[in-house]
Amino acid sequence: MNNVSLESIAKSFDASKPPAVKDVSFEVSDGELFGLIGPDGAGKTTLFRILTTLLLADEGKAKVAGCDVVKDYKQIRKEVGYMPGKFSLYQDLSVEENLNFFATLFGTTVMENYDLIKDIYVQLEPFKTRRAGKLSGGMKQKLALCCALIHRPKVLFLDEPTTGVDAVSRWEFWEMLKRLKTEGITILVSTPYMDEASLCEKIALIQEGRIMSIDTPMAITAAFPKELFAIKAENMSQLLNSLRDNELVQSVNAFGEYHHITLVKDSGTPDAFTDRLPMAIEWKTIEPTIEDCFIHMMSA
Amino acid sequence: MTGEVAISTDKLTKRFGDFVAANEITFDVKKGEIFGFLGANGAGKTTAMRMLCGLSIPSSGQATVAGFDVYRQTEEIKKNIGYMSQKFSLYEDLTVWENIRFFAGIYGVPRSEIAPRAKEKLRQLGLYHQRNQLVASLPLGWKQKLSFSVAVFHQPEIVFLDEPTGGVDPVTRRQFWDLIYEASDQGITIFVTTHYMDEAEYCHRISMMVDGYIKALDTPTALKQNYGAESMDEVFFELARGAQRKGD
Numbered sequence: 001m002n003n004v005s006l007e008s009i010a011k012s013f014d015a016s017k018p019p020a021v022k023d024v025s026f027e028v029s030d031g032e033l034f035g036l037i038g039p040d041g042a043g044k045t046t047l048f049r050i051l052t053t054l055l056l057a058d059e060g061k062a063k064v065a066g067c068d069v070v071k072d073y074k075q076i077r078k079e080v081g082y083m084p085g086k087f088s089l090y091q092d093l094s095v096e097e098n099l100n101f102f103a104t105l106f107g108t109t110v111m112e113n114y115d116l117i118k119d120i121y122v123q124l125e126p127f128k129t130r131r132a133g134k135l136s137g138g139m140k141q142k143l144a145l146c147c148a149l150i151h152r153p154k155v156l157f158l159d160e161p162t163t164g165v166d167a168v169s170r171w172e173f174w175e176m177l178k179r180l181k182t183e184g185i186t187i188l189v190s191t192p193y194m195d196e197a198s199l200c201e202k203i204a205l206i207q208e209g210r211i212m213s214i215d216t217p218m219a220i221t222a223a224f225p226k227e228l229f230a231i232k233a234e235n236m237s238q239l240l241n242s243l244r245d246n247e248l249v250q251s252v253n254a255f256g257e258y259h260h261i262t263l264v265k266d267s268g269t270p271d272a273f274t275d276r277l278p279m280a281i282e283w284k285t286i287e288p289t290i291e292d293c294f295i296h297m298m299s300a
Numbered sequence: 301m302t303g304e305v306a307i308s309t310d311k312l313t314k315r316f317g318d319f320v321a322a323n324e325i326t327f328d329v330k331k332g333e334i335f336g337f338l339g340a341n342g343a344g345k346t347t348a349m350r351m352l353c354g355l356s357i358p359s360s361g362q363a364t365v366a367g368f369d370v371y372r373q374t375e376e377i378k379k380n381i382g383y384m385s386q387k388f389s390l391y392e393d394l395t396v397w398e399n400i401r402f403f404a405g406i407y408g409v410p411r412s413e414i415a416p417r418a419k420e421k422l423r424q425l426g427l428y429h430q431r432n433q434l435v436a437s438l439p440l441g442w443k444q445k446l447s448f449s450v451a452v453f454h455q456p457e458i459v460f461l462d463e464p465t466g467g468v469d470p471v472t473r474r475q476f477w478d479l480i481y482e483a484s485d486q487g488i489t490i491f492v493t494t495h496y497m498d499e500a501e502y503c504h505r506i507s508m509m510v511d512g513y514i515k516a517l518d519t520p521t522a523l524k525q526n527y528g529a530e531s532m533d534e535v536f537f538e539l540a541r542g543a544q545r546k547g548d
Contacts, residue, residue, distance in 0.1 A: 165495070167495065
């Protein structure tokens with residue numbers, strides 16, 4: 001029973017402001033890699049803190065590994081690993097000392113669970129006597145993950161582990177998560193990067209404290225209600241403005257090399273108005289990304 | 301864009317002991333250009349940016365920013381640039397209006413110009429009615445848009461943006477780029493770092509830093525062609541994968 005469930009969870013910090021999270025319900029199955037996807041301020045950290053028993057919800061119920069977050073908080077604390085968004089290890093202890101410290105806190109030893117962290121720790125080993133505060137960003141992140149794993153948790157909470165990390169290191173981090181999954185650990189990970197959503201088995205899209213959608217990444221993109229086109233021209237900012245002014249176009253969003261558009265009429269294609277644009281364009285039909293879906297849900 | 305040069309560097313280098321954080325970097329940025337400054341963590345971007353902002357004296361090489369020398373005229377540089385980062389925030393316990401007045405004052409905008417210009421900016425941003433609210437009460441996306449407006453309020457020649465859209469929702473992220481384009485159209489040079497590869501596509505030109513060197517510098521289209529890549533993501537992977545340095 002390594003699952004997680006939330007039922008109508010709500011939390012407010014300031015009565016004069018909208019709640020941080022409101023009516024949040026979802027389930028994470030045993031051994032699942034579950035992603036909480038949303039921008040800063042969406043409520044991701046609040047949910048993680050409620051689930052790791054660091055914060056009490058105002059309303060609702062939640063269970064982690066079969067334990068209630070209020071009644072059984074002591075048990076939960078033994079069974080989860082938590083890597084907060086902010087680096088929270090002891091900066092003036094060395095790599096080794098941090099790891100030993102956390103192992104001791106949980107009544108275990110580094111040796112006992114070394115197999116679990118081995119792949120990650122070997123990269124840290126050359127720096128094991130270095131103070132944690134002197135490590136590079138990528139190395140800090142790896143050490144924090146090792147410390148969160150050292151007591152072999154049933155459920156692992158990773159709050160924005162890849163924020164501010166470059167694309168290559170982000171990819172490496174997700175490779176590590178995939179390996180951990182094979183150990184049967186349930187993993188909840190939050191991220192503001194929409195492109196990481198497809199690496200999760202199941203995702204919840206969250207915005208302003210509310211869950212907009214929960215499903216597999218494929219099911220979410222499959223549910224996109226319109227036909228989507230990618231369109232480009234020599235002058236992209238001029239094209240963007242022309243498309244915004246075009247009454248046949250329902251939505252237009254810049255997506256790097258292309259703009260993504262949907263049309264008011266679903267039977268149409270961009271051919272219907274190419275002659276009315278002040279420039280030559282290229283277009284194609286495309287599959288929506290999670291980011292397309294997120295934007296669509298935000299504006300719905 | 302005109303042919304005028306806003307930033308020019310020639311073999312600009314910064315050493316910390318034996319460590320060469322930025323190694324003979326050479327490039328020009330044109331006036332009004334949106335210049336994407338990309339690289340892996342630890343590649344030397346921050347070091348290079350600090351030199352260009354007049355905050356760190358180079359070890360060797362030459363550079364001018366807005367026509368001012370990075371060794372001798374750092375104070376002039378600071379007056380002629382704007383700066384914003386993901387972390388840099390406005391004063392949360394001042395109102396929107398107070399923040400603008402404060403930063404405009406710091407940058408020496410004439411007192412008589414502050415109010416009318418602030419009014420216009422806030423109307424454009426759709427923030428005029430929130431002008432007396434504390435910045436702390438604004439949603440993150442608005443804070444970032446306001447930060448940008450404050451960074452260009454004194455009409456600097458160049459604005460440095462260090463991961464300005466990190467963690468921002470996808471709709472606001474795009475609105476933010478509208479602001480960047482607008483500033484660029486007005487002739488302000490944009491020097492921007494980002495971890496979002498789709499945003500790299502919005503830049504006129506991109507430089508990629510790896511292990512202290514500038515490994516590639518071109519338009520997004522040309523970079524993709526040169527590396528036989530479909531997307532900027534692939535270009536980035538191709539270049540950064542060989543990196544020796546892994547750091548911040």
